[in-house]
Amino acid sequence: xxxxxxxxxxxxxxxxxxxxxxxxxxxxxxxxxxxxxxxxxxxxxxxxxxxxxxxxxxxxxxxxxxxxxxxxxxxxxxxxxxxxxxxxxxxxxxxxxxxxxxxxxxxxxxxxxxxxxxxxxxxxxxxxxx
Amino acid sequence: xxxxxxxxxxxxxxxxxxxxxxxxxxxxxxxxxxxxxxxxxxxxxxxxxxxxxxxxxxxxxxxxxxxxxxxxxxxxxxxxxxxxxxxxxxxxxxxxxxxxxxxxxxxxxxxxxxxxxxxxx
Numbered sequence: 001x002x003x004x005x006x007x008x009x010x011x012x013x014x015x016x017x018x019x020x021x022x023x024x025x026x027x028x029x030x031x032x033x034x035x036x037x038x039x040x041x042x043x044x045x046x047x048x049x050x051x052x053x054x055x056x057x058x059x060x061x062x063x064x065x066x067x068x069x070x071x072x073x074x075x076x077x078x079x080x081x082x083x084x085x086x087x088x089x090x091x092x093x094x095x096x097x098x099x100x101x102x103x104x105x106x107x108x109x110x111x112x113x114x115x116x117x118x119x120x121x122x123x124x125x126x127x128x129x130x
Numbered sequence: 131x132x133x134x135x136x137x138x139x140x141x142x143x144x145x146x147x148x149x150x151x152x153x154x155x156x157x158x159x160x161x162x163x164x165x166x167x168x169x170x171x172x173x174x175x176x177x178x179x180x181x182x183x184x185x186x187x188x189x190x191x192x193x194x195x196x197x198x199x200x201x202x203x204x205x206x207x208x209x210x211x212x213x214x215x216x217x218x219x220x221x222x223x224x225x226x227x228x229x230x231x232x233x234x235x236x237x238x239x240x241x242x243x244x245x246x247x248x249x250x251x
Contacts, residue, residue: 006249008150041153080156112160119247120135120164127250130142130150 002033004122006115009129010042011060016129017046018060021067023126028071036074036118037064039107043129044077044087047107065106075107076114136167138245141176145194146186151179154251155197161249162204170201171241172230173212177219180211182227195227202228212238 005024009016024034039046046061053059068075077087082103083096089109090101103109119125139158143150161168172180184195201209211230216222223232233241242248 008251040157041150078153081153112157113163115157115249116137116161116164116166119137119249120166125247125249127248130250 001027001124002035002122003027004035004118004125005037006125006127007037007039007043007046007129008041008127010045011048011051012045014042014129017043017064018058020126020128021060021063023128024067024073028067034071034073035122036076036114037068038115038118039075039077039081040112040115041078041081041129042085044082044085047075047077047082047087047103049102049104061104065104068106076110076118077103077107078115079109079111082109134166135246136169136244137161138241138248139168139170140248140250141170141172141179142174143179143251144175145179145184146189146191150251151176151194152192152197154249155194155201157249157251158201158206159204162206165205167208168206169208169210169241169245170206171210171212171233171238172215173238174215175219177211177215177221180226180228180230181221182225184227198228210237210241 005020007020011017046064051061087103088098089103093101141154145151184193186193209230210233213232
């Protein structure tokens with residue numbers, strides 16, 4: 001089956017990110033396809049490159065990045081949600097004259113059209129955090 | 131040609147206090163730009179989004195209700211409201227700023243069953 005995931009929750013304050021991670025790992029292990037993970041609202045904070053976690057805690061954003069590298073996942077943060085939360089790629093940082101990129105390189109910034117496109121391209125869209 | 135998938139948006143959060151109501155509205159408008167059949171159901175605390183005469187100037191927020199009123203202009207016209215959620219909050223159809231079709235539990239189940247994709251906010 002082809003899944004698209006929608007993640008609304010911030011990694012440090014909401015279980016949604018970790019739940020979605022476990023779902024993604026289980027789906028991939030079961031031979032299913034993840035066509036896109038769309039991070040929306042506070043979920044965009046999963047892409048924050050400057051997040052630092054204590055050594056004895058899991059870092060969900062880092063885990064998404066690792067899973068993305070391993071499986072070539074399309075990890076997309078919503079541009080409107082991201083800009084409000086200080087999550088910028090190099091292009092947005094230059095456009096808005098901010099100090100530098102704050103988005104992990106495994107993620108891309110795009111619009112809500114990518115959420116609709118993912119919903120249409122998948123057999124199931126599963127929402128985490130709402 | 132296969133018919134386009136029917137998208138169902140579940141608006142379950144209050145209009146203020148968290149940003150999800152606003153971000154849901156952004157997603158609804160994005161879907162309408164794809165010219166897909168879109169249904170929005172206001173459920174649970176989401177029914178507060180529909181209350182008329184919202185004035186959030188005191189909390190320095192944009193008026194969510196005013197933005198909802200623009201939905202029909204974007205051809206998002208299938209708006210429904212879960213009537214038991216209204217009743218549980220002491221609200222009636224007369225309190226609402228939009229003409230949303232009241233549905234009961236069975237109507238909610240039916241809408242969820244008929245949708246091809248569900249986006250919950």
